[in-house]
Amino acid sequence: MRMSDDAIELHRVSVTYRMHRIRSLKEFTVRTVVRNRDDSRVYALRDVSLRIARGESVGIIGDNGAGKSTLLRVAAGIITPTAGMAVSRGTMAPLLELGTGFETELSGRENIFFNGALLGRSHEQMEAHLEEIIAFSGLERFIDTPLRTYSTGMVARLAFSIATAVDADTILLDEILAVGDASFRARCDERIQRFLTAGSTVLVVSHELPVIRHLCARTIWLSQGAIVGDGASDEIIDRYERERGG
C-alpha cells in the first residue's frame, strides 16, 4: 500500500439519502412485492475528492445544506460514503454538534467522564485532565450541578474543553466557535493555535468568515454537495463574498 502523510483523504466521495425512507418491515415488504419503491435520492456530497495534509488548518464554507457537516462526518468516519472512500489517519477530537453525548441529568463533572469515554478516552486520562478541563471551561461554580441547568454557551464551553484537553492529531469543529462569549472565544483561539503549533490538523466549519480567515490558511467552498473552490483562504473567501453579495 502506498504510504501517505495526509491526515484526511477523500476519494470521489458521494453521500446520498433516499427521498422516501421506508420505516417499517411491513412497508418494505408491501412495496417490494408490488414493485412500488421510490428509489430517488438526494445528494449531500457529490463526487468530492480532497487531501488534507497533516498540520494543515482548513476552513469549510458554503450555504446551508451545501454538505459542510456531512463532509466533516465523513472525515470523522461517522458516515460511510455511498460511493468512494474516506481515509483518516491519527486520533480525532470531533466537535460536531452541541450537547452530543451529554446526559442532562448528570452533573458537569460526571459528564466529563462520560463524554470522555465516548471520545475513546480512558478514565485515567480524564482524571489527569479534570482540573484543567474545569478551569478552561470556566464552570467551577456549576460543575456539580446537573447539565440541564446549563445554558447553551456553558455546554459548548464544557464540550470544547473536554474534546481538546487530550492531545489529538485532528480536530473537527462544526460551528462550535459561534457560541460562547468573547473571552472564551479568545481562549479557544489560543488553544487551536497551540494544536496547530504542535502539528495537529484542524478542520473548521463556520459561517463566520472572519473566523475562518483568521484560523485557516486554506479554505474549501462547498455548493450543493460539490467543491467549487479550494485554495488560500483570502482568495476563496473573497470570491465567496463577491458571489454572495452580487
Place this chain on the structure above:
Amino acid sequence: MVQSTVVSATILERRTVAGEPLRLGNELRDLMQHAHLARQLVHRDLTIRYKRSVLGFLWTMLHPLLLMLIFLVVFSNVFRFQTPHYETYFLSEYIGWIFFAQTVTHVMAAVAWNGPLMKRIRVPPSIFTISATISGLINLLLSLAMLFVIMLIAGAPLRPTLLFLPVSLVVLAMFTFGIALALAAVSVFFADVREMIQAALPAVMYLTPIIYPISIIPERWRPFFKLNPVAYVLEIVRDPIYYGILPTPLTMTIAVMVSIASVVFGWMIFSRLAPRFHAHV
C-alpha cells in the same frame, strides 16, 4: 489483527469504503479503545436507570422476580406430581430465558435510544449490544444466586455438576449476543421489528419446555420441539442445576453449534447493515 495493531501503534488509520461491511479487526480495535465506555454503559444500565427509585438496584430484579412468582404459584400445582422440586425445574431454565428475552429487547431499545449519538460521534456500533449483553449477564448471575438460595430453602440438592455451569452460561451468552446483534441491526432499519419480536418472544417461550416438562407433549409432536434451537441452549443450563448431570454430548454439540452459528450469522448481518445506520437512526 496482529499486523494492524502494530501499525496502529504508530499511526491509527481508518478507512471507510462505500459498500464495504464493517471489518471485524477494526471493530475489535475500536471496542478495545472504548472499553471504558462499555464499562460506563453497563454501569448506567444497572444503576442510573433506577437511581431515583427507593428500591434502587433491586428494581432491576423485581420484574423477573414477580413473573417467577406468578408462574411458580400457577404451575407448581399443575406439574407438582410428575416433577419433583418443580421450583428448581422451572427457575433453572426460566432465568436463562429471561436473560435471553430481556437482552434482545434491551439491545433494540438501546440502539434506538443511542441512534442520535451514533450519528454524531464515532463509537464502535456494536458497543451497545455488547454492553447490554454484559449487563444482562450480571443480572443473570444475581438471579442464579437467588435461585441457589431458593433451592437451599426448598431442600433441593446443590450438586457438584454446578461447576459446569460457567460453560453453559458462556454458550447461552454467545447465542443471545448473536441474535441480539442481528435484531439490533434490523430494528434500526425497520421500527416495527421491535414490536414483532415483543409479540414473538412469549410464543417462543411457550414452545420451549421451560414451564412444563416435555413429557406432557404427545409423543408424535415431540420431533417438532426438537427443532427449537433455544431449547438446547437452555437445556444445558438446566441439566447441571436441576438434574445434576452434565449435558449429553449430542445436546452439548447442538447447543455449541447453534451458538457459534448465531454469532457468525449475527455479525454477518450487523457488519453489513452498520455502515448504513447513520441514515436511519
